[in-house]
Amino acid sequence: MSIQVNNLNAWYGDFHAIKDINLDIADKQVTALIGPSGCGKSTFLRTINRMHEVVEGARVSGEIIVDGKNIYDSDVDPVNVRHKIGMVFQKPNPFPTMSIYDNVVAGLRLNGIKNKKILDEVVEKSLIQANLWDEVKDRLNKNAMGLSGGQQQRLCIARTLAVEPSIILMDEPTSALDPISTLRVEELVHSLKNQYTIIIVTHNMQQAARVSDKTAFFLSGELIEYDDTVTIFSNPKNQKTEDYITGRFG
Numbered sequence: 001m002s003i004q005v006n007n008l009n010a011w012y013g014d015f016h017a018i019k020d021i022n023l024d025i026a027d028k029q030v031t032a033l034i035g036p037s038g039c040g041k042s043t044f045l046r047t048i049n050r051m052h053e054v055v056e057g058a059r060v061s062g063e064i065i066v067d068g069k070n071i072y073d074s075d076v077d078p079v080n081v082r083h084k085i086g087m088v089f090q091k092p093n094p095f096p097t098m099s100i101y102d103n104v105v106a107g108l109r110l111n112g113i114k115n116k117k118i119l120d121e122v123v124e125k126s127l128i129q130a131n132l133w134d135e136v137k138d139r140l141n142k143n144a145m146g147l148s149g150g151q152q153q154r155l156c157i158a159r160t161l162a163v164e165p166s167i168i169l170m171d172e173p174t175s176a177l178d179p180i181s182t183l184r185v186e187e188l189v190h191s192l193k194n195q196y197t198i199i200i201v202t203h204n205m206q207q208a209a210r211v212s213d214k215t216a217f218f219l220s221g222e223l224i225e226y227d228d229t230v231t232i233f234s235n236p237k238n239q240k241t242e243d244y245i246t247g248r249f250g
């Protein structure tokens, strides 16, 4: 599903964190958000599934059009937006008291689905999609906290996939993982883009170059440059982008 961002601004109280962003995000592509710490990447990401407004005193102006509809229209329920637009966080956050199985189906159960056959199918399908099935199929009823950090993150991705979102937001999904787990999550992102529109915040420029089709460079709440990832990393148009990707600041 494509996303059209029009004149988007976001505030925390008086602090203007996101400044007049205009951006078209293509369907079934991976878009990376890069920029120095505090430039607003996570804030922007959270405006896309209406998580920003959950912070006290936070507000948003402008439009985000998903599937032809502005998600900020007054008749839109933010809970439905968050179903359609899933999110994976920096630190793996499985529900600590639940089994692997129960973690995957937590969202479906919240939606009232109880049929065991359906739940079994969703668990298998989501874990296969998340490249975790083979590692956990014999221990589905074991506690999720017994998994390694990398496995926990793939479990969180399976949990997100289980509710069949059309868009997946990832906020530095590998920053707490070792290099091998990072690679596995990157491979997973690559395989998921046939089916999902993915937006990933990353501090790791090699990662942006490896996994994304498009890259958006943010600085002090502004979108400085947005282009094909290859162009951003080989031939950026803006001097600030060049300074950042060549490590002159950030």
Ligand SMILES: Nc1ncnc2c1ncn2[C@@H]1O[C@H](COP(=O)(O)OP(=O)(O)OP(=O)(O)O)[C@@H](O)[C@H]1O
Residues within 6 Å of the ligand: 012, 015, 017, 035, 036, 037, 038, 039, 040, 041, 042, 043, 044, 055, 203
């Ligand atoms: N809950 C909050 N209340 C007030 N200000 C906030 C809050 N969260 C973030 N900010 C501020 O908004 C600005 C953007 O923060 P944000 O977390 O979006 O940046 P970021 O680019 O994702 O940074 P990082 O790469 O360090 O995670 C920063 O100046 C930050 O201090």
